[in-house]
Amino acid sequence: xxxxxxxxxxxxxxxxxxxxxxxxxxxxxxxxxxxxxxxxxxxxxxxxxxxxxxxxxxxxxxxxxxxxxxxxxxxxxxxxxxxxxxxxxxxxxxxxxxxxxxxxxxxxxxxxxxxxxxxxxxxxxxxxxxxxxxxxxxxxxxxxxxxxxxxxxxxxxxxxxxxxxxxxxxxxxxxxxxxxxxxxxxxxxxxxxxxxxxxxxxxxxxxxxxxxxxxxxxxxxxxxxxxxxxxxxxxxxxxxxxxxxxxxxxxxxxxxxxxxxxxxxxxxxxxxxxxxxxxxxxxxxxxxxxxxxxxxxxxxxxxxxxxxxxxxxxxxxxxxxxxxxxxxxxxxxxxxxxxxxxxxxxxxxxxxxxxxxxxxxxxxxxxxxxxxxxxxxxxxxxxxxxxxxxxxxxxxxxxxxxxxxxxxxxxxxxxxxxxxxxxxxxxxxxxxxxxxxxx
Numbered sequence: 001x002x003x004x005x006x007x008x009x010x011x012x013x014x015x016x017x018x019x020x021x022x023x024x025x026x027x028x029x030x031x032x033x034x035x036x037x038x039x040x041x042x043x044x045x046x047x048x049x050x051x052x053x054x055x056x057x058x059x060x061x062x063x064x065x066x067x068x069x070x071x072x073x074x075x076x077x078x079x080x081x082x083x084x085x086x087x088x089x090x091x092x093x094x095x096x097x098x099x100x101x102x103x104x105x106x107x108x109x110x111x112x113x114x115x116x117x118x119x120x121x122x123x124x125x126x127x128x129x130x131x132x133x134x135x136x137x138x139x140x141x142x143x144x145x146x147x148x149x150x151x152x153x154x155x156x157x158x159x160x161x162x163x164x165x166x167x168x169x170x171x172x173x174x175x176x177x178x179x180x181x182x183x184x185x186x187x188x189x190x191x192x193x194x195x196x197x198x199x200x201x202x203x204x205x206x207x208x209x210x211x212x213x214x215x216x217x218x219x220x221x222x223x224x225x226x227x228x229x230x231x232x233x234x235x236x237x238x239x240x241x242x243x244x245x246x247x248x249x250x251x252x253x254x255x256x257x258x259x260x261x262x263x264x265x266x267x268x269x270x271x272x273x274x275x276x277x278x279x280x281x282x283x284x285x286x287x288x289x290x291x292x293x294x295x296x297x298x299x300x301x302x303x304x305x306x307x308x309x310x311x312x313x314x315x316x317x318x319x320x321x322x323x324x325x326x327x328x329x330x331x332x333x334x335x336x337x338x339x340x341x342x343x344x345x346x347x348x349x350x351x352x353x354x355x356x357x358x359x360x361x362x363x364x365x366x367x368x369x370x371x372x373x374x375x376x377x378x379x380x381x382x383x384x385x386x387x388x389x390x391x392x393x394x395x396x397x398x399x400x401x402x403x404x405x406x407x408x409x410x411x412x413x414x415x416x417x418x419x420x421x422x423x424x425x426x427x428x429x430x431x432x433x434x435x436x437x438x439x
Contacts, residue, residue, distance in 0.1 A: 031049055085102060136311060139280040152356045156251065263291050285346075300369045302370070336424040386426055398415070
């Protein structure tokens with residue numbers, strides 16, 4: 001057993017300097033929440049005092065230079081599933097699209113979750129989880145087939161804002177003279193009594209006139225406020241349609257720029273293609289796009305999950321002896337072929353979606369696609385980004401392929417894709433082409 005040394009030095013209220021045999025760290029916070037940084041990394045700890053409930057999470061500020069920065073982001077949450085996710089995008093419309101897709105996926109998961117909650121029998125839960133596992137496997141094995149019946153060309157009209165401005169409404173209630181007559185207790189006209197008692201008539205007329213004066217003032221006030229509200233409505237309506245017109249004109253300009261091969265327009269168009277492309281829930285992708293107009297070439301850098309991020313479970317079984325659900329995983333060879341199939345299908349699907357989506361053929365004749373993933377360097381314990389597959393494909397050559405009948409690995413060999421034979425080991429290869437950092 002080794003000796004350890006540790007000492008906490010209070011700097012000021014809520015801030016401590018921590019000295020140990022591993023190094024020096026610092027922590028700060030208040031009761032129920034604390035942030036600490038030291039040799040083992042950074043940690044956030046939160047707790048509910050007096051309950052024994054706490055939560056902690058390690059995080060790192062050592063971001064790889066390859067991580068992508070996004071202009072828009074939004075945190076969404078499913079309270080039923082207890083999940084949160086930060087949606088990131090380069091534009092507001094892409095953010096909204098990704099958010100809607102994620103919410104729709106969560107809705108399906110929420111339905112499954114609520115269904116499982118009602119099921120108390122562990123055997124039935126195992127059957128339900130097995131169905132989900134098989135469905136996930138089936139989705140991964142049909143990544144390519146899923147897109148073949150979809151038209152990947154962008155519908156320009158769907159990108160436009162065709163919303164109608166709401167009708168005018170005024171919530172203030174219109175004044176009624178009868179209301180003021182009631183408030184002032186104006187008596188009804190009684191001709192016989194008023195003929196006999198003249199003061200009754202005088203009192204009634206006095207109250208009627210007073211009620212009419214109040215009504216006229218309130219009605220005038222009402223009409224002025226309604227007129228002001230109508231003027232504001234017309235002003236806002238005009239501004240709404242002017243902004244809508246500008247937005248739709250921008251869509252038209254984007255379309256025109258795309259069709260003549262302007263770099264930003266083409267890259268934005270392809271980002272929409274990728275945003276519209278629905279992959280299995282747990283198969284998250286990050287991509288960078290660079291279009292070269294003169295070469296009519298598109299460079300796609302696509303980051304995909306590594307094998308540890310793909311589920312190996314193919315079945316769940318209830319064990320009567322252990323009274324628990326047992327996970328049954330794929331064999332090593334089985335999973336290696338499964339993972340390879342997923343990545344190879346992703347490559348062909350990406351090429352297909354871009355070539356089909358870019359309907360102006362003479363602005364895109366070639367795609368260079370590099371597949372990246374994170375691999376743990378066990379010598380230093382750090383995840384590093386590795387290029388594990390690279391392909392350079394001509395449109396003319398790709399469009400000759402019947403994707404409904406191919407065997408994916410044979411197809412990639414035909415297209416001269418670069419990858420190592422033992423694919424599951426994520427051995428790095430040299431890309432056909434990549435943009436080097438300025439450093």
